[in-house]
Amino acid sequence: MTYVIVKNEEVGACYYRQKDKDFTKDLMAASKWPTVSRAEEILAELSKTGAQELAIEETAKLKQQVKQEQVVKKDTELREYAHQLLTAKDREFYAELERVSRFLAASPYLLEEISAKISQEDGTVLQDLLHTIELGDYRAYEGLALLKDLRASRKKRRYYKDRQQAVNYLLTKTNTGQVNTTSDKARVALSKLGDLQVERNYNYRNSGLQAKYAKLLEKQPVQSWVQLFTRLRKG
Known part of the structure; x- marks a missing residue:
């Protein structure tokens, strides 16, 4: 909450x-x-x-109120879009249909590529960095470099995770591995895509870490990595 x-x-x-x-x-x-x-x-x-x-x-x-307003707005936009398609010239109509069809046909391969990228960050990259942090003997500037690489890896993972979630809003994977979609799934995707394009918040699971580091997540500007470590030591 x-x-x-x-x-x-x-x-x-x-x-x-x-x-x-x-x-x-x-x-x-x-x-x-x-x-x-x-x-x-x-x-x-x-x-x-x-x-x-x-x-x-x-x-x-507040989110519930906003979503209710967005549903009404989105329905109006979809009706307008449908009307535009109905009145479009053949070339424009079939070009739009081909664009949507191409995305849906490629979606299983897209999910495969995304999963591979996430596995790379969660497996090879993350484990290399964590074991270096755990076992390594490094100086302060090398620790800063490790933290910077770890953060870059997690940001890359989040980049792919958001895209995976966005595509999954639209698709349903069957027990046989087939990927299907419906107009209802498309409506769900349209209603939720905005949630992936905002600043992300995190709720700590450990009260001690929350008390120590929660202020760092309040998006206050940090001028340098040295300043970040200074703040961590003071905490």
């Missing part, structure tokens, strides 16, 4: 984005805090700057 800071304006609800020190209409891009008390701390800081009409809301409830 997470919380956001909401500001009601004439254009509608806006949500605080700590990285920019500003408000956005995009709930997915808003900063989110794991506890009400942490959100209250940020709210108190904002109030000192003169900001008014601020409130703390549970992210899940």
